[in-house]
Amino acid sequence: MTVTIYDVAREANVSMATVSRVVNGNPNVKPTTRKKVLEVIDRLEYRPNAVARGLASKKTTTVGVIIPDISNVFYAELARGIEDIATMYRYNIILSNSDQNEAKEIELLDTMYGKQVDGIVMMSENVSEAILDKMSHSPSPIVLAGSVEDSKQIPAVNIDYVQAAYEAVKKLIDNGHKRIAFVSGPFTSTINKEHKFVGYQKALEEAGIALDDNLVLAAEDSYDSGMEDFTHANELADPPTAYFTGSDELAIGIIHAAQDVGKSVPDDIEVISFENSKLARMVRPQLTSMVLPLYDIGAVSMRLLTKIMNKEQTEQLQVVLPHRMEERNSTKA
Amino acid sequence: MTVTIYDVAREANVSMATVSRVVNGNPNVKPTTRKKVLEVIDRLEYRPNAVARGLASKKTTTVGVIIPDISNVFYAELARGIEDIATMYRYNIILSNSDQNEAKEIELLDTMYGKQVDGIVMMSENVSEAILDKMSHSPSPIVLAGSVEDSKQIPAVNIDYVQAAYEAVKKLIDNGHKRIAFVSGPFTSTINKEHKFVGYQKALEEAGIALDDNLVLAAEDSYDSGMEDFTHANELADPPTAYFTGSDELAIGIIHAAQDVGKSVPDDIEVISFENSKLARMVRPQLTSMVLPLYDIGAVSMRLLTKIMNKEQTEQLQVVLPHRMEERNSTKA
DNA sequence: GTGAAAGCGCTAACAC
DNA sequence: GTGTTAGCGCTTTCAC
Numbered sequence: 001m002t003v004t005i006y007d008v009a010r011e012a013n014v015s016m017a018t019v020s021r022v023v024n025g026n027p028n029v030k031p032t033t034r035k036k037v038l039e040v041i042d043r044l045e046y047r048p049n050a051v052a053r054g055l056a057s058k059k060t061t062t063v064g065v066i067i068p069d070i071s072n073v074f075y076a077e078l079a080r081g082i083e084d085i086a087t088m089y090r091y092n093i094i095l096s097n098s099d100q101n102e103a104k105e106i107e108l109l110d111t112m113y114g115k116q117v118d119g120i121v122m123m124s125e126n127v128s129e130a131i132l133d134k135m136s137h138s139p140s141p142i143v144l145a146g147s148v149e150d151s152k153q154i155p156a157v158n159i160d161y162v163q164a165a166y167e168a169v170k171k172l173i174d175n176g177h178k179r180i181a182f183v184s185g186p187f188t189s190t191i192n193k194e195h196k197f198v199g200y201q202k203a204l205e206e207a208g209i210a211l212d213d214n215l216v217l218a219a220e221d222s223y224d225s226g227m228e229d230f231t232h233a234n235e236l237a238d239p240p241t242a243y244f245t246g247s248d249e250l251a252i253g254i255i256h257a258a259q260d261v262g263k264s265v266p267d268d269i270e271v272i273s274f275e276n277s278k279l280a281r282m283v284r285p286q287l288t289s290m291v292l293p294l295y296d297i298g299a300v301s302m303r304l305l306t307k308i309m310n311k312e313q314t315e316q317l318q319v320v321l322p323h324r325m326e327e328r329n330s331t332k333a
Numbered sequence: 334m335t336v337t338i339y340d341v342a343r344e345a346n347v348s349m350a351t352v353s354r355v356v357n358g359n360p361n362v363k364p365t366t367r368k369k370v371l372e373v374i375d376r377l378e379y380r381p382n383a384v385a386r387g388l389a390s391k392k393t394t395t396v397g398v399i400i401p402d403i404s405n406v407f408y409a410e411l412a413r414g415i416e417d418i419a420t421m422y423r424y425n426i427i428l429s430n431s432d433q434n435e436a437k438e439i440e441l442l443d444t445m446y447g448k449q450v451d452g453i454v455m456m457s458e459n460v461s462e463a464i465l466d467k468m469s470h471s472p473s474p475i476v477l478a479g480s481v482e483d484s485k486q487i488p489a490v491n492i493d494y495v496q497a498a499y500e501a502v503k504k505l506i507d508n509g510h511k512r513i514a515f516v517s518g519p520f521t522s523t524i525n526k527e528h529k530f531v532g533y534q535k536a537l538e539e540a541g542i543a544l545d546d547n548l549v550l551a552a553e554d555s556y557d558s559g560m561e562d563f564t565h566a567n568e569l570a571d572p573p574t575a576y577f578t579g580s581d582e583l584a585i586g587i588i589h590a591a592q593d594v595g596k597s598v599p600d601d602i603e604v605i606s607f608e609n610s611k612l613a614r615m616v617r618p619q620l621t622s623m624v625l626p627l628y629d630i631g632a633v634s635m636r637l638l639t640k641i642m643n644k645e646q647t648e649q650l651q652v653v654l655p656h657r658m659e660e661r662n663s664t665k666a
Numbered sequence: 667g668t669g670a671a672a673g674c675g676c677t678a679a680c681a682c
Numbered sequence: 683g684t685g686t687t688a689g690c691g692c693t694t695t696c697a698c
Contacts (some may be wrong), residue, residue: 002472004691015669020693030667050448051393052691054384055674062427062448071413071628073406080404083430092444094395095428097416111425115383115395139335223615252615259617279615282556282585284592295404337675348685353677363683385675388690 003044012040023048054116062092063305064112064120068100073277074247074294075123078145081298082121089306091118100188102128109134116140119305121298123147125189127154141308145301146294148190155308155317157301159292161191164323165199168272168290169244171325173207175270175332177242180204183229183254184246185221192218196246196274215240226253234261242270248279251287255330271330285329293321336377345373356381387449395425396638397445397453401433406610407580407627408456411478414631415454422639424451433521435461442467449473452638454631456480458522460487474641478634479627481523488641488650490634492625494524497656498532501605501623502577504658506540508603508665510575513537516562516587517579518554525551529579529607548573559586567594575603581612584620588663604663618662626654 005023009016014037021029022037029037040046054060065082067075079095086093094117098105105124109131112120120142124131127149135142135154144156172180182200187193197216204211214236217229226249233240234257245251251273255265263269265285273280276289300319307314327333338356342349347370354362355370362370373379387393398415400408412428419426427450431438438457442464445453453475457464460482468475468487477489505513515533520526530549537544547569550562559582566573567590578584584606588598596602598618606613609622633652640647660666 002691005693006691016692017669017671017694018667021668024693028667033667047443047447049388049691051384051387052674053693055382055388055676056691056693058674058693060384065428069413070403070416071406071409073404073409076404076406076409079428080402080430083403083428087429092427092429092448094425095398095412095416096420096425097413110380114380115425223611249615256615256617278556279612282582282589282612283615284589284617335675338677339675349676350678350686351684354684357677361683366683382675385690386677388692389675389677391677391690 002049003046005046005048008037008040008044008046011044012037058116060116060118061090062094062115062117063302063309064108064115064117064122065093065095066098066105066108066112066120066122066124067095068123068125069097070095073279074275077277077294078123078298081295081300082145082302083298085299085302085306089302091306098124100125102126102130105131106134109138113139119143119309121145121301121305125191127190141305143301143305143308146191146292146297148195152318155304157297157304157319157321159297159321159323161195162199162202164290164292165196165244165274166203167199167325168274169200169203170206171288171331172242172244172270172272173203173209175242177240177270178209179212179215179238179240180209180242180244181215181217181229181233181240182244183217183226183250185218185250187218192246200244221247221250223249223253226250227257228253230254230257234258234263240269243272245271245273246275248273248275248277248287248289251289251330252279252283255283255285255287265330266332270332272325273330276326280326280328288328288331289326291324291326293323296321335382336379338379338381341370341373341377341379344377345370391449393449393451394423395427395448395450396635396642397441397448397450397455398426398428399431399438399441399445399453399455399457400428401456401458402430403428406612407608410610410627411456411631414628414633415478415635416631418632418635418639422635424639431457433458435459435463438464439467442471446472452476452642454478454634454638458524460523474638476634476638476641479524479625479630481528485651488637490630490637490652490654492630492654492656494528495532495535497623497625498529498577498607499536500532500658501607502533502536503539504621504664505575505577505603505605506536506542508575510573510603511542512545512548512571512573513542513575513577514548514550514562514566514573515577516550516559516583518551518583520551525579533577554580554583556582556586559583560590561586563587563590567591567596573602576605578604578606579608581606581608581610581620581622584622584663585612585616588616588618588620598663599665603665605658606663609659613659613661621661621664622659624657624659626656629654 276291280287609624613620
């Protein structure tokens with residue numbers, strides 16, 4: 001029914017080995033033979049069975065991708081970067097959502113191992129001990145994309161979140177603000193708690209501004225949460241005049257909530273987000289944002305993974321991409 | 334090095350068949366034997382090789398997903414619906430972006446066939462003859478998600494786009510508008526050209542409003558394009574007072590461009606979009622939108638695919654999901 | 667430049 | 683309830 005390499009061999013009067021050679025572009029085949037085989041392949045519409053090939057060669061040309069949630073623009077952008085480079089190197093991607101759930105992450109790693117993927121790109125907001133342990137026993141190489149793991153045992157691609165956050169907050173301070181709120185997703189995310197927040201504190205400290213816990217709002221990363229955060233913060237006796245947010249959605253929520261009570265952005269309050277997704281340009285005022293190059297992080301992660309899979313000499317397993325701030329209208333010049 | 338079913342069999346003093354049975358939950362195993370095998374599996378950290386299993390059983394428990402672009406919220410939502418149901422039925426997903434390119438779509442179908450996926454969920458804005466032909470020779474079942482194909486040879490999950498568009502435009506007409514623009518992505522998309530646009534025409538016709546080609550703007554589906562479309566349309570001698578758009582981004586572009594020239598939404602112009610993504614609530618005014626249940630379309634498509642893969646009796650291969658309008662503030666009550 | 671043959675790790679009859 | 687064995691479709695030595 002399905003035509004196999006054996007059928008092709010028989011029809012072309014050659015051995016399976018020869019068919020295999022032409023299919024795989026092995027140069028050790030006489031041109032006439034190659035032509036004959038190719039002709040039969042075409043006539044029989046032979047299509048190599050990748051599963052059989054995977055079993056025999058121990059390479060599946062597929063890599064696993066584990067991300068929190070593909071329906072979130074944030075991660076979707078990352079995924080696209082990964083997929084583009086994967087395609088370029090002829091890999092396919094098995095994509096799974098972890099929903100940031102540790103048990104699920106571990107289960108997914110196991111599934112990927114079982115499926116014999118040639119490598120894995122993973123994003124996790126919190127690389128726990130258990131996950132780290134699971135990863136260190138991985139049968140195939142793993143690259144962390146946009147995820148920090150302090151021991152640096154696992155190759156990873158990131159930007160300098162501390163520095164980026166520092167620069168954003170510094171900009172707010174330079175613009176004369178003393179009451180600057182830090183709004184982000186939950187501190188269960190390592191990057192929020194140990195990087196962005198640290199950069200925020202560093203900038204405040206350097207400017208001699210005392211940290212005020214009332215201005216640290218790390219709850220949920222969503223538009224609605226941003227609106228609520230503004231509302232709460234604005235009820236303080238001494239409300240913030242500037243906001244540094246961990247994402248675009250959060251910033252938009254804050255801006256809308258501010259506008260709802262008649263405040264003007266950037267005249268009354270200034271806002272800088274950390275992400276710069278497509279959304280940043282789709283609000284009025286448009287968002288000044290610290291650029292998190294998600295697509296690039298994905299692409300570079302996948303590229304790094306290909307190098308490791310090919311056992312190429314790779315000196316730098318921890319890559320730090322550059323960042324920059326995109327200044328728009330939610331801040332004053 | 335890697336532990337195989339053979340190793341487990343030897344250690345547990347049973348045959349490979351027995352190990353296979355316990356791994357696959359076959360009840361024909363004596364509890365004590367099962368326990369012993371399980372113990373060895375645990376001790377040896379045996380993990381079944383899915384590739385070998387796939388070759389032997391001719392089932393890979395993975396399905397292919399071909400969508401235009403995962404970085405677009407629109408498709409990402411669809412993908413999440415697919416993945417959730419796939420996970421529920423223990424399938425993994427091989428995800429690929431087609432970028433709406435026919436050659437790439439065909440190539441991807443071939444890749445999926447080669448990888449022996451058990452089924453495919455595909456979204457395509459234009460199911461060409463060539464693609465249809467390729468699909469009809471598919472070795473595994475295919476379901477089209479949110480994609481129309483007139484011959485209805487391929488199982489598909491959609492909503493009634495014509496009717497939905499009709500209702501949206503009707504609402505605008507009922508609100509007193511006579512100059513209603515149709516703004517969508519390109520007409521290379523069957524749904525734009527032969528469904529939404531048809532519904533638009535139907536509503537106009539029914540109200541005795543002549544179709545004005547100047548009000549039909551089918552270019553690119555993006556925020557910027559929306560802004561440009563408004564600008565152009567607004568320069569007409571008799572500019573539109575209402576807009577029906579094919580997506581949220583387009584609607585937001587229009588609203589912002591309108592606001593930039595001092596027009597108020599919904600007082601001066603009214604806007605209804607067709608999508609209702611998360612974005613719809615993240616603009617001021619919030620968008621009145623015809624709900625396109627992408628997540629559900631993805632989920633139902635995958636569910637349908639599981640039924641077909643299991644050869645369950647499935648009477649309805651063409652499913653039409655219900656739609657509804659979410660009224661917010663870009664239209665008057 | 668080409669072929670023979672031994673696996674890759676598992677499932678699925680079939681036999682007992 | 684359990685074991686034997688023949689593949690699944692391909693790659694990969696190793697000969698020639």
